[in-house]
Amino acid sequence: MGDPWAWSAEGDAGGGAPGGVPGDPGAHTGAHSRGGAAGPWGRWAGGPAGGGSRGGAPEGHPSGGGSGGRPGHGPDGRLPDGPGAGTAGGGALGGLLRGVLSGAKGVSGRGGAEGVGGKGRAKGSGGKGGAKGDLATDITASLVVFLVALPLCIGVAVASGVPAELGIISGVIGGLVVGAVRGSTLQVSGPAAGLAALVAETVAEVGVAMLGVIVLFAGLLQIVLGLVRLGRMFQAISVAVVQGMLAGIGVPLMFSQAYPMADAKAPGTALENMAGVPGLLAGVLTNPQAMIAMLLGVVTIVLSFIWKKVPGPAGKIPAALVAVGIGMVVAALPGVDVKTLQVGNLLNSVQVPGAEQFAGLADGTIITAILTFTVIASAESLFTAAAVDRMHNGPRTRYNTELIAQGAGNTVAGILGALPITAVVARSSANVQAGAKTRLSRTLHGLWLLLFALLLPQVLALIPISVLAGVLVHSGWKLFGPAEFPKMWRQDRGEFAVMTLTMLVIVATALLEGVLFGLAAGIVLAALRMSQTVIRQQVEQDTAKVVMAGNATFLRLPKVIDALEAAAASGKPRIRLDLTGVTHLDHACRNQVEEFTAQQRGLGLRVELLMPGEAKQAADPGPAPTPLPRRPVPGQEAAEPAPWPTADAEWFYLDTRPLPEEHARSPLLG
DSSP, X not given: OOOGGGOOOOOSSSSOOOSOOOOSTTOOOOSOOSSOOOBTTBOOOOOTTTSOOSSOSOTTOTTXXXXXXXXXXXXXXXXXXXXXXXXTTTTHHHXXXXXXXXXXXXXXXXXXXXXXXXXXXXXXXXXXXXXXXXXXXXXXHHXXXXXXXXXXXXXXXXXXXXXXXXXXXXXXXXXXXXXXXXXXXXXXXXXXXXXXXXXXXXXXXXXXXXXXXXXXXXXXXXXXXXXXXXXXXGGGSOHHHHHHHHHXXXXXXXXXXXXXXXXXXXXXXXHHHHHTHHHHHHHHHTOHHHHHHHHHHHHHHHHHHHGGGOOSGGGXXXXXXXXXXXXXXXXXXXXXOOOBOOOOOTGGXXXXXXXXXXHGXXXXXXXXXXXHHHHHHHHHHHHHHHHHHTTOXXXXXXXXXXHHHHHHHHHHHHHTTOOOOEEOHHHHHHHHHTTOOSTHHHHHHHHHHHHHHHXXXXXXXXXXXXXXXXXXXXXXXXXXXXXXXXXXXXXOXXXXXHHHHHHHHHHHSOHHHHHHHHHHHHHHHHHHHHOOEEEEEXXXXXXEEEEEEEEEOXXXXXXXXXXXXXXXXXXXXXXXXXXXXXXXXXXXXXXXXXXXXXXXXXXXXXXXXXXXXXXXXXXXXXXXXXXXXXXXXXXXOOOOOOSSOOTTOOOOOOOOSOOOGGGSSOTTXX
């Protein structure tokens, strides 16, 4: 029986090598070849209609016909055991295998693959079909993201106290600029609700004209941070601080948007907004138009929670878009007079910073705002990237590249005087759920935003402001994440305290102050937990002993001093301080121990002090014994013996069993 892998057949394309390699006398070889390669298994031919072998591999071999090969009925399927006659797309693995084994170039049909230099590359209708499928899916996903992003861009702009057009410009930049950079494949960027309160506060303090300068320099700082590879630095922040920050953003956002839901104006700070809610509700009850606006906002919030549970294709429509549609219909009814969006020309809304705005960089308030925007926008974008990576199995985020991309987007946004840009969870999750595969989807959504704003701006003027406020109230609730608090309480009560304090300080003061407080609280908690010092005291005969273990830092200095003073007060003539179990002894504790030792010795007491590491030195038996000299081997340099046997070591086995009687007496002994 010949070697079946030596079979070959007439090829259709490839390197033009001569016939297959003969096997044993029973092998079948091709008489002549128009292509194929003389690999170790002969020539593998490409089949008609995609990828089988015409008289190529035996039945069922992976490099044969489609679906593992079936008995040959083609023009060259004459071999007795039936070489595979392939179907469309079936020879992809054969093409890959052929390329890997022979290193030559061969084509495995219109639906197969092409092996070039030992590497497989998709080719033919199968590869093109997959690419077309991804393109169609990405375009569809981009439309879904566009529908989600449109009301959010407008709502964030209104909540930030700037014209709605600036929100759309930031959304366009988030798609066309940030989306085109290879940082995160499926993450979508734009104006974020998480920065709305910060932007509104900044605009109220320094004006809309200065916003461009702040965003511009925040973007430049992000680029610098990415270039020096500090993108992953933000992952070193405690999760409790991050969740506290998000909650601290979400709570003020909800209360501030409760007023636009009733076509009213928010009083000011977060605490003032909270205190004014009872008066707001009383005013709504006496004003029918305000009540209609409030009902539209409430309907929007309810739809945002329940719409995803609607069965069928309708459930795939973004809830915010459904709410906007309902709001536009209600606002058009006779007798309804609710506030709608005021939209101007997109290009006229661009405010390029001038010399007067750049002169404001000398103001400490502007510098503080730039640093705040940089830290918050970078942290939110990179935390979102980590969350989006958990949603899909595609390429992971390149954090430094993504930070540079975010910086480039904010730089452009600052030049145009638009809102700051961050990655947004709502749009990113919609992109993933819509089946996006590449960056094309997030880039195209920016194009759709641009075309919509240029061609259909009059449609935006029909959207009630209360509906947009309802969308942002729902976003604030998601940022608040009330379910995270009991979860954190069960997992770690110390981290729960950090999380809660961070949120409360942000609500009571400002975002930057709250984040800094949370970081400090997290560091203190970590330091306290790492400074676990175990101190044991005992008195034996004439000796007072103090044994310490763990991490002795300045945070545990009071406990250390108490132990030392207790040993001195014992009245014993000898004191033994054993610190050999201490893994870390900082300067404060070391200085205290050494001062105590010197003081007690000055009083005439005998103090024995064992510092960390001394026990190991005492237990050291000294230098290792000198190895016995080895007989030098001619032509080889002397080498140190390996600490364990190597692959070329010689092994000798000692057989301890007694010898048979005929071999019991050694011939050498006579």
